[in-house]
Amino acid sequence: MRHSKRNMPTIIDVARRSGVSKSTVGRALSGGKNINPETKEKILKAAQELGYERNHLAQSLRSGRTGMLGLVIPDIANPFWAEVARGAQDKAAETGASLLVFSSDWNSEREASHLRALRQARVDGAIVNPVENRIEDLNHFGMPVVLIGSSAERYPELPSVGSDIIQGIGLGLDHLNSLGHHRPAFLLGPFGRLARVKFQRAVHDYFVVRGMDPTDLLIEQGDYTVKSGKAAMERILATRPERPLCLFAANDLMALGALLAVREAGLTCPDDVSILGFDGIPAGVFSDPGLSTIAKPARGIGGQSMTVLLDQLSGQTVESRLVLPCKLVPRGTLRDLSNTEPTKLKATG
Amino acid sequence: MRHSKRNMPTIIDVARRSGVSKSTVGRALSGGKNINPETKEKILKAAQELGYERNHLAQSLRSGRTGMLGLVIPDIANPFWAEVARGAQDKAAETGASLLVFSSDWNSEREASHLRALRQARVDGAIVNPVENRIEDLNHFGMPVVLIGSSAERYPELPSVGSDIIQGIGLGLDHLNSLGHHRPAFLLGPFGRLARVKFQRAVHDYFVVRGMDPTDLLIEQGDYTVKSGKAAMERILATRPERPLCLFAANDLMALGALLAVREAGLTCPDDVSILGFDGIPAGVFSDPGLSTIAKPARGIGGQSMTVLLDQLSGQTVESRLVLPCKLVPRGTLRDLSNTEPTKLKATG
DNA sequence: ATGAAAGCGCTAACAC
DNA sequence: GTGTTAGCGCTTTCAT
Numbered sequence A, B: 001m002r003h004s005k006r007n008m009p010t011i012i013d014v015a016r017r018s019g020v021s022k023s024t025v026g027r028a029l030s031g032g033k034n035i036n037p038e039t040k041e042k043i044l045k046a047a048q049e050l051g052y053e054r055n056h057l058a059q060s061l062r063s064g065r066t067g068m069l070g071l072v073i074p075d076i077a078n079p080f081w082a083e084v085a086r087g088a089q090d091k092a093a094e095t096g097a098s099l100l101v102f103s104s105d106w107n108s109e110r111e112a113s114h115l116r117a118l119r120q121a122r123v124d125g126a127i128v129n130p131v132e133n134r135i136e137d138l139n140h141f142g143m144p145v146v147l148i149g150s151s152a153e154r155y156p157e158l159p160s161v162g163s164d165i166i167q168g169i170g171l172g173l174d175h176l177n178s179l180g181h182h183r184p185a186f187l188l189g190p191f192g193r194l195a196r197v198k199f200q201r202a203v204h205d206y207f208v209v210r211g212m213d214p215t216d217l218l219i220e221q222g223d224y225t226v227k228s229g230k231a232a233m234e235r236i237l238a239t240r241p242e243r244p245l246c247l248f249a250a251n252d253l254m255a256l257g258a259l260l261a262v263r264e265a266g267l268t269c270p271d272d273v274s275i276l277g278f279d280g281i282p283a284g285v286f287s288d289p290g291l292s293t294i295a296k297p298a299r300g301i302g303g304q305s306m307t308v309l310l311d312q313l314s315g316q317t318v319e320s321r322l323v324l325p326c327k328l329v330p331r332g333t334l335r336d337l338s339n340t341e342p343t344k345l346k347a348t349g
Numbered sequence C: 001a002t003g004a005a006a007g008c009g010c011t012a013a014c015a016c
Numbered sequence D: 001g002t003g004t005t006a007g008c009g010c011t012t013t014c015a016t
Helices: A012-017 A022-029 A037-050 A056-063 A077-096 A108-120 A150-154 A165-178 A194-209 A227-238 A252-266 A298-313 B011-018 B024-028 B035-052 B056-063 B079-094 B110-122 B150-154 B165-178 B195-209 B226-239 B252-264 B298-313
Strands: A067-073 A097-104 A125-128 A145-150 A158-165 A185-188 A220-222 A245-249 A273-279 A292-295 A321-324 A327-329 B068-073 B098-103 B126-129 B143-149 B158-162 B185-186 B219-221 B245-249 B273-279 B292-295 B321-324 B327-329
Touching: A012 A022, A022 A037, A022 A145, A022 A292, A022 A298, A056 A097, A056 A158, A056 A298, A056 B056, A067 A077, A067 A108, A077 A097, A077 A298, A077 B079, A077 B098, A097 A108, A097 B079, A097 B098, A108 B011, A125 A298, A145 A150, A145 A298, A145 B327, A150 A158, A150 A194, A158 A165, A165 A194, A165 A292, A165 A327, A185 A194, A185 A227, A220 A227, A227 A245, A227 A252, A245 A252, A252 A273, A273 B079, A298 A321, B011 B024, B011 B035, B024 B035, B024 B195, B068 B079, B068 B110, B079 B098, B079 B298, B098 B110, B126 B298, B143 B150, B143 B298, B150 B158, B150 B195, B158 B298, B165 B195, B165 B245, B165 B273, B165 B292, B165 B327, B185 B195, B185 B226, B185 B252, B226 B252, B245 B252, B252 B273, B298 B321
Parallel strands: A067 A097, A067 A125, A125 A145, A145 A158, A158 A321, A185 A220, A185 A245, A245 A273, A273 A292, B068 B098, B068 B126, B126 B143, B143 B158, B158 B321, B185 B219, B185 B245, B245 B273, B273 B292
Antiparallel strands: A292 A327, B292 B327
16 A cells, blocks of 8 residues: 555544544554553554554644654764764664754854754754854753763753763873873863863873872873874974873874874884873774773763653653763773883883 | 743744734745735744744644655664765755664664654655665655665665665776786675675676686675674685785775784784775774775765755656765775785885 | 544635 | 635543
């Protein structure tokens, strides 16, 4: 039975075919009570035969809930965000909800336009990673919302889910210390961005708390791309003659870029320079050596934020901020200096 | 002005505030003709002040078009498919349409459930990469659809967009030949899958057309994962003593896995074994050496399929099948044997 | 247990 | 140019 989309059967057709009224069909289809099992079966059969498919629009218009949720992230083609999206999507699917995904490209205009689209679609709620450098105050998104990512701090009254980058940085620094890298160089994101400020402050605090000198650390800047990471490492290599060297990058893409630069300079990782990344993207396995990194729980962030959103929608009071722990993923880019004289190279890896 | 989602202003509110009727407001908002510029401005102002936001549900219910489109792909967290999604999303955004993205995980039940959701949401159309091993005949999706990927062949009457893998394979084989790799080993996907059959046939035809012997080629099998690629290479290494060796993998993930195996076996790529991938995923840059591969136009597939879908929706007759060319991306995993004695190793890379 | 009627917010005819 | 009148397909009272 082929029907053009414009003439899909409605409950009225089902009602006619099963000889009952509209409302009875409605009852049968919503699986409610107050219905004779026989009538119900008859109706279901008729619906089946007609190829009836519930019109979600009408249902939503009447009931006020669409069963649609929104997700606004910077870039769906970015492996980290793709994982987040997947986590959110899976959780949404569990409850039968559909997810509208938008990429903002870190652009506040695009973000605003996507939020408007979500509002017009009357989604029940949304998860958004807010663009950092926006002008207007978007404290009211016009719908229930859960924030993800570091800029969630800007909206303290809204529920949010993120990774514990302070803990992650601690994990990284502890690990580096244990391997004998006490004063790594840092490769951070663009100046002024909240994520960078947080990273830098966490490092500073780590040093202070441990009675180490937090000043004069080597800090380079990138923009989270492979290219910028490579460029930064080239700069470091050109100005810092001491070997071995160690770099702690604020994301994996830059770390991988740095690794590329090391290779091109004719040096070896981890013998000459050690590199630690941050994110845990899958591509970290493929480099040679594999990238040691601090992994953020990407899929977990997506899943948990969806859980929080759904809880919020079902009227539960939700914890305002959820912070998920990062995990150390040691692979091959870190050299162990701990039982080696500074001047000698270790014999074995 | 904060309003709970349930009490958002409607055109009636706007009408009241601007002292006109419902329909006039409708006209003003739809930017149509037949409206006094002054009235229009007055209405727009009122809408603005009220924080009015058009209810897409009602609009869609009435007009029969939702402005929503669907995309069903195997896995949004897979870099290749994420690129496809991005391409489709960008193109959709250009026309103001929203995209519902679903991951089927190559599972026909999940696919069916997603298609049902799309039908119920009354999306105007969908782009789908159909799961291969399904039982039922889904020749009618219940909505305008554009197919992507190799299994599109099963539905010859439906429009489709894909990459020209035959041309891509030719590109790869030409390149390998030019480098002196005349009989590479092949690492293909699971037996029985259409993609594999096509690949194998393309290779066979390539050999036959050039008067080369297409029989007794070494063919290994994987399931498109890194792990399976690694295992396959381990098998090859264990059974085939001759070096140098060359492998042409049906996707990049398996190629990268094979590279891992080569490294673990204490061999060197490309000196001992050459590897050519297929897909063009970003992670190919990070391996050492960088993965030489045949790149599929992922984003282009997404964008073009969306274009075809939109054309179809606007009533244009569309070309039934669009095949986009692949591109050779030479990086470092292929050794040049062309001017080298088979028994000697080249001195320089 | 079932039916009738009244909308949800909008657009599309048709009047004026 | 503007207002009136019907619905789109469903859920929700409220009767019966």
